[in-house]
Amino acid sequence: MKDNVTPTDKPTRTTNGEGPVLxxxxxxxxxxxxxxxxxxxxxxxxxxxDLSEELMGFWQSRxxxxxxxxxxxxxxxNPGEFxxxxxxxxxxxxxxxxxxxxxxxSRIVGIVNSTASPFQQEPPSKS
Numbered sequence: 001m002k003d004n005v006t007p008t009d010k011p012t013r014t015t016n017g018e019g020p021v022l023x024x025x026x027x028x029x030x031x032x033x034x035x036x037x038x039x040x041x042x043x044x045x046x047x048x049x050d051l052s053e054e055l056m057g058f059w060q061s062r063x064x065x066x067x068x069x070x071x072x073x074x075x076x077x078n079p080g081e082f083x084x085x086x087x088x089x090x091x092x093x094x095x096x097x098x099x100x101x102x103x104x105x106s107r108i109v110g111i112v113n114s115t116a117s118p119f120q121q122e123p124p125s126k127s
Contacts, residue, residue, distance in 0.1 A: 040115050047111040054107065058100050065093070 069089045076082040 043115045043117075044111070047107075047114065051104070051107060051111065054104070062093070062096065065089075065096075 069085075072085050072089070073082060076085055
């Protein structure tokens, strides 16, 4: 089967003449792209470990708070005291989860920015 795509069309067609061919030339300026990918990956791994540590610390503190809450609930002497204790616990837990979510969101945005920063730098000019 003969390819009916003209030579001037070749850069914008795949080998079988269908669909576009993406031009990666601007990204592949020497080793800059590969260096950017390597630096980006290094940043992501370093920050992922920090984020994991943050999450584990929060989960541990929440688990300990849950245990304390169960102890407090077990010591209640009447339904009114039980519901009041449960209400305080729920309010405190919601505030802690909200604060942690805000903190994690900020950290994730920072991670994404630092991971993308190698790609935002100008590639070295060819001399």
